[in-house]
Amino acid sequence: MSTTSTPVAPPQETTAARLRNLGLGALFALVLLVPKLLNVRRDRRSWLAFRILLAVVGASLVILPLSLWNSWTAGIAGLALFLAAILLPDAKPDTTLADTAARLGALVIVNGGLFHIENGQAQVEITPREDAEPSSVQLFVCADRIWALDSRQEPLLVIPTAQIVSAIASESGGDWILRVRWAEHTADFRYHGIFAEHLARIAESTLCSVIQPSLPVIPQKRAATA
Numbered sequence: 005m006s007t008t009s010t011p012v013a014p015p016q017e018t019t020a021a022r023l024r025n026l027g028l029g030a031l032f033a034l035v036l037l038v039p040k041l042l043n044v045r046r047d048r049r050s051w052l053a054f055r056i057l058l059a060v061v062g063a064s065l066v067i068l069p070l071s072l073w074n075s076w077t078a079g080i081a082g083l084a085l086f087l088a089a090i091l092l093p094d095a096k097p098d099t100t101l102a103d104t105a106a107r108l109g110a111l112v113i114v115n116g117g118l119f120h121i122e123n124g125q126a127q128v129e130i131t132p133r134e135d136a137e138p139s140s141v142q143l144f145v146c147a148d149r150i151w152a153l154d155s156r157q158e159p160l161l162v163i164p165t166a167q168i169v170s171a172i173a174s175e176s177g178g179d180w181i182l183r184v185r186w187a188e189h190t191a192d193f194r195y196h197g198i199f200a201e202h203l204a205r206i207a208e209s210t211l212c213s214v215i216q217p218s219l220p221v222i223p224q225k226r227a228a229t230a
Contacts, residue, residue, distance in 0.1 A: 064082065119139055141154055143211075149165055169185040
């Protein structure tokens, strides 16, 4: 009597992969939360309300465990939150990004990774700088054009959306590249790090949402021959 064994995947690898994906997801969510907290800090009232809420939660974690159950861990965490609420800096109003978006009429702003200007890439009123090094850019997506602005809010590239043929994100050499084709030009936006794919996919879907779909070509019927 012969028996056959079915190979089973090691559970340790599966568990490790799940923990790795869970950790990356949590870290990515934290990275996405940081800009929102910075936006809250630009509003004095919202920032003050956040600090008060943080202080109340911290004080609750310190007082409640002492009266209901014995938990030094919760007390230490509550004390840390309470001190953080006190030591956090005051609000820092900064409307530069919002003002730029309003001035350009941007529908949404996405991370554009690193961009390097090459000959023939700049359009509209932008003059290409041949000796410029790769710059970290933000993509201001408008209804009629895409603006690539550097950290000083200076435009490096303007792409008319009506001329965009494709916007495709793909992996290349461990990095992710968003390649945008329009008219006779091509621009590559490179993303580094563990969140490269997430950022490239977000930029890809955002640009694809404003690209005008090409009309289908309807073949003409051949004239009937006698």
